[in-house]
Amino acid sequence: MRKIAFAGMIIFGGFVTTNAQCKVVSTLTENFDTWKDIDKCWTAQSGKAMLYPNDKKIIFYSMNSPGENMYLVTPKIKAGTYTLTLDVSDNGGETTLELFSINNVSDAKSYFSIAKSSKITGEKKVFTISLKKDANLGLKVLLNGVHQAVYLDNFSLKQKR
Numbered sequence: 001m002r003k004i005a006f007a008g009m010i011i012f013g014g015f016v017t018t019n020a021q022c023k024v025v026s027t028l029t030e031n032f033d034t035w036k037d038i039d040k041c042w043t044a045q046s047g048k049a050m051l052y053p054n055d056k057k058i059i060f061y062s063m064n065s066p067g068e069n070m071y072l073v074t075p076k077i078k079a080g081t082y083t084l085t086l087d088v089s090d091n092g093g094e095t096t097l098e099l100f101s102i103n104n105v106s107d108a109k110s111y112f113s114i115a116k117s118s119k120i121t122g123e124k125k126v127f128t129i130s131l132k133k134d135a136n137l138g139l140k141v142l143l144n145g146v147h148q149a150v151y152l153d154n155f156s157l158k159q160k161r
Contacts, residue, residue, distance in 0.1 A: 021040070021041070022040070022076070023075070024076045024134050025075055025077055026080065026159045027158055027159060028156070028157040030155045031056065031153060031154055031155075032053050032056055032058055032152075032153060035053035035058075037052075037053065038051075038053065042072065042073060042074060042075060043071070043073035043105050043136075044072055044073075045069070045070065045073065046060075046068065046070050047065065048063070048065040048068055049061060049062045049070055049143065050063055051072060056153070057151050058151070058153070059150070059151055059152075060072075060143060060150040060151075061147075061149045062143035062145065063146075063147065064147075066144050067142070067143075067144065068143070070140065070141045070142070071100070071138045072138070072152065073105055073136050073137070073138045073139075074137040074139075074157070075136065076136050077131060077134065077137055077157065078134055078159075079131050079132060079135075080160070081129070081130045081131075081159070081160045082131070082157050082159050082160060083158050083160060084099070084125075084126070084127045084129055084137075084157050085124060085126050085154070085155075086124070086125055086139075086153070086154060086155045086156065087124055087151075087152070087153045088150060088151065088152050088153075089122040089150070090120045090122070090143075090150045090151070091149045091151075092148070093144060093145040093148045094119070094144045094145070095120040095141065095143055095148060095150050096117045096118060096120060096141070096142045097117070097118055097125065097141055098116065098117040098140045098142070099115035099129060099137065099138065099139060099140070100112060100113055100114060100138035100139075100140060101114045101129075101132075101135045101136075101137065102135055102136040103133075103135055103136075105136055114130070114131075115127050115129060117142070120150055124154075128160070137157070
């Protein structure tokens with residue numbers, strides 16, 4: 001019994017340690033140039049599709065699964081008002097981007113839309129977002145066709161003063 005309790009404490013301690021390394025931030029700038037995998041403080045949720053870093057950007061790829069809810073989730077961000085800029089383009093077809101405030105990454109019920117879904121047109125996107133409490137920011141990409149891709153780069157989140 002002691003071994004089971006000790007193992008449980010080690011496992012729980014590992015989760016606490018991992019999360020403790022990811023600080024709550026008030027600014028976030030990422031060009032994804034050095035990413036070989038998704039950064040440990042970020043989360044990728046791709047369903048049956050693919051979401052991965054490649055060619056110095058993040059790629060959302062539908063494969064044979066159009067319509068999947070695909071999210072790239074930032075580290076936790078301090079409450080406040082921010083300007084978010086990012087470069088986002090696609091390889092054709094109809095694609096959209098929507099922003100979410102996320103209280104608990106593993107609970108879909110805690111995802112709240114904070115910027116309406118907008119068409120991806122290849123132009124730089126600029127959003128003003130407001131977080132009422134510390135939360136993660138989720139970028140949801142919707143791909144409506146087979147073998148569609150969206151490319152995300154030059155992510156910059158700066159707090160408004």
